[in-house]
Amino acid sequence: MTMAQDYNETELLITIASHALEDDSTIMVGTGMPMLAGMLAQKTHAPNATLIYEAGGIGPEARALPVSVGDSRTFDHAFKAAGMHDVMSYGQAGNIDFGFLGGAQIDKYGNLNSTVIGDWEQPAVRFPGSGGANDIGSWANETLITMRQGDNRFVDELDFRTTPGHLDGPGSREESALPATNGPVKVITQIGVYEFDDDTKEMTLSTLNPGFEESDVNENSSFEIHIPDDYERSPEPTDEELRLLREEIDPRGIVR
Amino acid sequence: MNVLKEGNGKLLGWEHPDDVYRWKQENKSHALEDKRMSAPEAVDAYIDDGDVIALGGFGHVRISTPILHEIIRQDVTDLGFFGKTAGYDLDLLIGAGNVSEVEVAYSFAQEQRGLAPASRRGVEGGDVTVTAEASNATLQWRFLAAKMGIPCIPARILDETDTFEKSSAMVVEDPYSGDPMTVVPAAFPDVSFIHATKADKYGNAVIDGIVVEDPELAAATKRLIVTAEEIVDSDEIREDPKATDIPYFFTDAVVEAPYGSHPAEMPYEYYFDEEHMAEWIDLSDSEEGTQEYIEKYITGTDDFEEYLEVAGGEEKLADLEAIEHYEKEATYPWK
Numbered sequence: 001m002t003m004a005q006d007y008n009e010t011e012l013l014i015t016i017a018s019h020a021l022e023d024d025s026t027i028m029v030g031t032g033m034p035m036l037a038g039m040l041a042q043k044t045h046a047p048n049a050t051l052i053y054e055a056g057g058i059g060p061e062a063r064a065l066p067v068s069v070g071d072s073r074t075f076d077h078a079f080k081a082a083g084m085h086d087v088m089s090y091g092q093a094g095n096i097d098f099g100f101l102g103g104a105q106i107d108k109y110g111n112l113n114s115t116v117i118g119d120w121e122q123p124a125v126r127f128p129g130s131g132g133a134n135d136i137g138s139w140a141n142e143t144l145i146t147m148r149q150g151d152n153r154f155v156d157e158l159d160f161r162t163t164p165g166h167l168d169g170p171g172s173r174e175e176s177a178l179p180a181t182n183g184p185v186k187v188i189t190q191i192g193v194y195e196f197d198d199d200t201k202e203m204t205l206s207t208l209n210p211g212f213e214e215s216d217v218n219e220n221s222s223f224e225i226h227i228p229d230d231y232e233r234s235p236e237p238t239d240e241e242l243r244l245l246r247e248e249i250d251p252r253g254i255v256r
Numbered sequence: 257m258n259v260l261k262e263g264n265g266k267l268l269g270w271e272h273p274d275d276v277y278r279w280k281q282e283n284k285s286h287a288l289e290d291k292r293m294s295a296p297e298a299v300d301a302y303i304d305d306g307d308v309i310a311l312g313g314f315g316h317v318r319i320s321t322p323i324l325h326e327i328i329r330q331d332v333t334d335l336g337f338f339g340k341t342a343g344y345d346l347d348l349l350i351g352a353g354n355v356s357e358v359e360v361a362y363s364f365a366q367e368q369r370g371l372a373p374a375s376r377r378g379v380e381g382g383d384v385t386v387t388a389e390a391s392n393a394t395l396q397w398r399f400l401a402a403k404m405g406i407p408c409i410p411a412r413i414l415d416e417t418d419t420f421e422k423s424s425a426m427v428v429e430d431p432y433s434g435d436p437m438t439v440v441p442a443a444f445p446d447v448s449f450i451h452a453t454k455a456d457k458y459g460n461a462v463i464d465g466i467v468v469e470d471p472e473l474a475a476a477t478k479r480l481i482v483t484a485e486e487i488v489d490s491d492e493i494r495e496d497p498k499a500t501d502i503p504y505f506f507t508d509a510v511v512e513a514p515y516g517s518h519p520a521e522m523p524y525e526y527y528f529d530e531e532h533m534a535e536w537i538d539l540s541d542s543e544e545g546t547q548e549y550i551e552k553y554i555t556g557t558d559d560f561e562e563y564l565e566v567a568g569g570e571e572k573l574a575d576l577e578a579i580e581h582y583e584k585e586a587t588y589p590w591k
Contacts, residue, residue: 031368054392055314055341056466063582067368070314070341072523072580075466083467085400088393092412111417115389120422126379126386127371130419131341131362134391138413161418162389168416177415177427177436254368254588 007237009190010256011245012209013146014040015237017100017188020144025097026050028087028136030069032255033146034100039249040241052096054132056082065254069132088132092139092179099140101133101163101184102147105155108202108223110145110165110184112137113158120160130162137163138178142185149189154221166201191216193234194225202226207234260436261415263423265388268336268359269308269398269443270424273405276444279478284505290457291510292487295322295560298509299330302447302479308336308357310399310477312450312470315343316367316528318463319520320449320483322513322560328352329555336387338445339363340395340469344520344533347372350384351546352554359424361390369533369590374540389422396469398443402476408439448477451517452502453524455484459507460493460500465523467501474502483513485525515564515573527579527586532567534589 010033017037021027023046029038030053038051050059053066057074058081066073075081090096103112104127114133118124137143143165147153165184167173173183187194187203195206204226205217210233217225237245250256293301303309303323313319324345327335336357339346343366349355351374364375378384390398393413401409414420415427415438423440430437450470452461461482463470474480482502487510493500515522519529519536539545557563564573578584 055317055468064586067528067588068314068316068343068521069367070317070466070468071521071528072317072465075523081466083471084392084396084469085472088396092393115419120386120418122382123380126364126376128362128365129339129360129389130391130394132392134417134419135393135413138415158418161416163419164415164417172416175436177412177438179412252585252588254591 007242008256011237011242013188013190014245015241016193016234017144017146018044020186021046021049021098024048026052026095027098028052028054028091028096028140029100031066035066036245036249036255037100040244043244043248044241050079052087054087055084056087058082058087065250065252067254088135091136094141096139097141099136099143101137101143101145103145103162105153105158106145106147106187107155107158109167109169110187110196110203111158111161111167112145112163112165113160115160115162117159133163137165139181142182145184145187147189149191149220151220151222154223156222166196169201170199191220197226204228205231207232209234210236257431258429259426260429261427263420263425265422265424267424267441268357268387269338269445270441271444273407273442276478277405286505288458288504291459291507292457293509293511295326295511295513296330298481298511299323299326299332302481302508303327303332305332306334307446308338310338310340310445310448310473311345312448312468312473313517313520314468315341315345317521318451318517318523319345320451320481320513320516321518321520322483322511322516323449323481324348325554325560325563327354328550338395338443341392343367344536347375347540350375350378351540352550355384357385357387359388359390359395360386361392361395366537369537372540373537374546377543388424389419391419394423394425394440395443396472398440399469399472399476401440401442402444403472406442408441410437410439412438414438443476445477447479447481448473449481449483450474450502451513452482452484454486454488455482455510456488456490456493457510458490458504459502459510460490460504461502461507462493462499463501471501474506479508480506481509481511482507483511483516485514485516485522487512513560516560518564518567521580525580526573526576529567529572529576530586530588530590537590
């Protein structure tokens, strides 16, 4: 069904993620793909969505792309230049609709690892750690996860659970000290978009990306992803979306 | 209060609030006195081997580079570090061998620029110990509790993760709802240094743009060095008191430091020096390269003024100002 692709995987992930964002919403973004997805949503179906950065930038209309969650582009022509205490408090108290997360590993319940590969005390690879991820995963009303899929990344058991998803399955978030949010709602990879089953809280295929087969889903996962009969295909980026990304949002190709 | 779970990370920077209260009464002057000094004087006076330190700003944004350099030149060792959002700042100190312990919210990486080679070598090779994991809100609120002079503060984060297991937080029974509730302990750094847009000689300081964690950190830390782009008359502070982010009685030293955040960004003033960042990322890939960088820019220069000359001088700085003000496009040679 696919024609010769004139877009790359990053552009596909960004456009799909942007579709998940709603107008008139508050969105916590980080640098990279999340920021571009938020900006693309603003320029298409969600002109009144507000981007919020964890270091304090609220509602920028930035003339250039930020490279840090705390640089001046995150509060260029913004509603407020706040601080981290403000933004984290706003989120914890129920004022942020969407949060974006990524990670090196994910499990079937959407818990994420961005801390270490291997043993914590003697790590094979040391990653940055939680940053704001544990916080956003704890309190954003709905969390969107973007990451590359592979069987070394979609794992049965995380090397380290940095950030809460649906924890150990149904009921476990409710029993925890975390706010009663909806938790992770979508995982967006180069292969497909996954949601979490209402009853089991396990990852299930929602839409399959252009150019991929159904078999690619589980060949690139160490846990079984449920594949329903009625999944659909993810839409390809439109010419207009690609133009916005390439010409207006990230003309220098910093993220793309 | 019933303790339900305890993280097993090392409790860095916690003291009984009464002890800190008494320490402040005995050691912090509340006099309106001229606290201006040089970066070497400030580091010599206030930063000792083994101290637990924290930086203002955001790792690659609004950092106090003259203080980092002086820590390296004076060879202060065995520092503990709150990696709140650490970037070039912590990476440089790890590369130079000044830091032995880190509590990590975000560390060992350079945001969009990728992982930090010098830090990874330190932590994967065992020279640097991670004392505990945290999250950005965890450290932010550890400083908030310290600012408030209370032993701990509730937060609805961390529970049921390994980040919690390796943290110094606890989960207790909320006395009101009876539900589980995370509490994070106060953190009182021995000394912190914060780069501000402007300050007066007493240490009242203004930060233009986002303040990140600095109003809480300034109040939490026992000793505070403020570096500032500009020292201004107190009347200028008084003309817009709502803009003051740090009142003078937290501040122990005031260091005038134009371009003091270089090669990090200073909002509204100058952009990241991405060529310099790329050079650091490239050189810090090896131990020899790391030493070459440190010799070229830090131990081989006498002071911050000379460093700025070596790093490109007026021409370079004018360029970074133009980029910050959208008059020129940035380049990203690390990409």
